[in-house]
Amino acid sequence: MAELPVPAVTARERLRRLPRPSLLAVSAGILLLLVVLVLAAPLVARYDPNEQDPAIAFAGSSWAHWFGTDDLGRDLFARVLYGGRLTLLIAGGAVVVAFLLGTAWGFLAALRRGIVDELLMRSADALMAIPQLLFALVCISAFGASTLNLALVIGVLLAPTTARMARTVALQEMNRDYYAAAVAYGARRRRLLLAELLPNTVSLLAVQAAINAASAMILEASLSFVGLGIQPPDASWGTLLKEGYQFLYQRWEYAIFPALAILLTIWMLNVVADQLGARSNRGRA
């Protein structure tokens, strides 16, 4: 039998046939990379973030100092990496607080209905009506600007939106027959919450968590920007941005790198949230 000619595969064709990574994988990958870089800051950065050297103040980017140095001669690359630790710690803490508080809040409202529901949801509305930054300013002024306080205050601020979301998805699930069946066989409230509602809503709540993480970073940056965030000499991305902003005309790298770090992280978080949401909608249809 004659051999059939094998059509030549061009390089471009081969490239096209490669399995394409999903947008979710790419964005989650970038986030993971950022987190690893920030966590491994002592290994990656070659300088102490708080070590001053006035001799090289305001240096531009070079092989020795990738992002340049600040007004006190501190290495900006190291400061951005170490600053990320605080930013991510606060954002992460706030997300956990918002998730725990908001989910309990929303689920309880959905489960109890009636007057309890009204009270819980109206108090959520009330909390949302207060301007976030103002609320945070008052709390931080009162309790001090520690990492823990920042995470708690931001978490509390994000809890009402999370509660609303949790209540909505819980009510949706409670209309389904599997939930009705669980009520019919006499499941206790604890089981209804933990075994029926939570596993079926967790993917939607994860979307909310990703959105929350982005909001938490913005709030932290805003608070730091007005001087109520992380206190010097330590720095978060927000405080770095604020410091750099003062020298925007002299040395733009100072502000631009922390800004880019914030931008990239929030952008990727939003893509992840978007993709997760689309995915869980598809799973439902």
Added chain:
Amino acid sequence: MADAPLLEVRSLVKQFGGRRVVDDVSFTLARGETLGLVGESGSGKSTTARCVLRMLEADGGSVLFDGEDVLALRREPLRRLRRRMQVVFQDPHGSLNRRSSVEQILTAPLAAHGLGDRAARAARVAELLELVGLGGGYAQRRPRELSGGQAQRVAIARALALEPEFVVLDEAVSALDVSVRAQVLNLLTQLQRELGLTYLFISHDLAIVRYMAHQVAVMRHGRVVEAQPRTRLFEQPRHEYTRSLMDAIPVADPDLEQARILAARE
């Protein structure tokens, strides 16, 4: 005591926003029998059943289950009563938690009432799967790995897990393919015989009710318009609405069907 009805519903009322969805509904159901509750969608059949099961709170009337006033029960006594009355829904996949395995789905009712230890529950799962005609191999499956008929068998097994006396079948076969539907109906009648179950069989399809029910109640706009033993109902329907429902049953013989359509036109 044997003659006392298992379930006695008196003047049940349920309103939604001032509209009476269930309006003065009464019926009795004898032990080991099946009451077919028919009517078009929106006629209040399911709402009636949900009030009887206390999944909805009725606005009036009374429900006596084995002499006990169901509507007056508080939390714990009500939870204990739930062991004796169970329900199977229409959508087989919707009624199973898609995050749980079949085993988890079937042990949940046992756990809710603190019945048996781990080994006893596993044994009960195997027994239940056997009972509904599924092998033990299904225990580790997830709902999405089941066909509609298999999922409905699991839902039936879950309803039977607590050894109830009374089961509400709320359009339990309506979503199934015709051949699967027949199998599940046979399973249900067989289970009734073996376990002495009492059914409240809700359906919009008189043909299936005719096959399943001993007694039939026809509902329309929230009211029971006619209630009779099955044979009498199908021989001499009293209410016009019942007759129109019967005319909607397709006949397998094309000549007869043609004649009926022509007769209906005149």
